Amino acid sequence: MPMALRFARTAVLALAIAAAGCSSGGRGPIAAPPTMAPSGPAADDGTAAPTPAPSVSDELRTTRPSGAPSARAYGRWGRPVLYDDFGSDRLDPRKWQVYDAPNALSHPGSPAGVHVANGRLRLVGGLYDGKDQSAGVVSRLAQTYGRWEARIRADRGSGYSATAFLWPTRLGAPEFAEIDFAEIIDGTRRTGGLFIHHGADDRQLAKIARVDFTRWHTVAVDWLPQKLTFWVDGKAVWTYEGPYVPKQADMHLNLRNETADGFHRMADTPQRVTMEVDWIRVFRAPGINR
Template sequence: MALRSARTAVLALAVVAAGCSTGGHGRVAAPPAVSPSAPAAGGGTVSATPSPGSSDELRVIRPRGTPSPRPYGRWGRPVLYDDFGGARLDPRKWQVYDAPNARSHPGSPAGVHVADGRLRLVGGLYGGRDQSAGVVSRLAQTYGRWEARIRADRGSGYSATAFLWPTRLGSPEWAEIDFAEIIDGTRRTGGLFIHHGAQDRQLSKIARVDFTRWHTVAVDWLPAKLRFWVDGEVVWDYQGPYVPKQADMHLNLRNETADGFHRMASTPQRVTMEVDWVRVFRAPAGRR
């Protein structure tokens, strides 16, 4: 559902514009780590998307508050933490998505703002054209836990997303993990997606959550399992052949427009996705 083939080329373009290099066809070279302690590091489609009212439909309503960067249970201390408390985006931790002229998934740096302790990704009409707004973590790692507290304004044609994307798609493997892909213009549902393989095989679930309100989304990625969370509740455990085994993943936060996403008469000129905080952990010792 994430239109991966189009994202591949545009992500490479965006990182080049931010000052990083690419290696090979549509592959993004690894950016510098966020800190010395952070790691530098056959066809067809399978869909597990449930229909409304089915037993696979997910219902989660319990909110959580803002965390501190202290050690967190078995996951230890975060290797990336940001509560967006400054006056601007921290360039040691993030790169801005910059691809305003891309044919698919265009994105403008003009939509990225930090104020009042929040990251605001403002997609909308810039120069008469719909543009995404997003950031990419400089930290990449294989296995771990990613958390973000997010909300999104209503607006058809925009998808509020939190997803993991490899440094080099297809080398050593094809993989993508979306732990929030809020395509629904009303923001009453959010998609969870696992993408695997050159043919972009997919598994998915739908969480029935009102994302106009604040919710904490998270994913645990371990060698044999993906576990998805909303507001501290496990909403999907997956153990199977689509679990990535080798890729080093960057966190992407993006308020996204793309081919197939269509503005309606009711869509505001600007549509905002907000991020309150982000935490990233390494996998516990013995689980990497």
């Protein structure tokens, strides 16, 4: 994300979370919420074999969701500390905060665009009362290190970016960190950006994943003390080991279908543009008590 958009996002997220009834500290958008206990469907009793690592398959390329994974143990990552298959008829307020900043000058966002139905979270950005509005949610869980997974797709629509990213409780010295494991700015949804942000001057590293995000894909990031690994459909598409790996921030999962300064609606952009989420899982990093 360009620096101007990134720091505009900081201010607007702070306003949005404040409107939702949560305070903000420093330059960061979100005051630290309570750490959540493991959630989702009942886990297996531990006698079953761990869930195998996801792999690229025809099933993962279908235009329909493959069905949510269970909340049982997943290889070396163990059991998820946050799990949601959006199987209820409403968003679980114990797990999520809704992005609420309809009058923001940059990154405006309306709760009217957040819907849960038929086992999916639908984030519907578009024209509300004649104004382009983002739609998004923020996990109440924040942690340092771990694994984050989301199964997503997005409608075509220039001017909207379907995103899954990690954003710190407090965006400030010494790291100013952000990890984007899907930032689908391309209006055709034929490519998705992977970004690592670091430092007050917003130094960035980036890769492009050439994937058709109008279809369902599973995106993930592993964040460990010395390494970041980005995944698409079970395939590692970028591994980074270097000084931009965050080491102090505690991060929240953000799912956003967003518009912002610098994103422009085109003549063929639909009135409403939808990003869908089939399921998410978040894991603690094995052997790290943070």
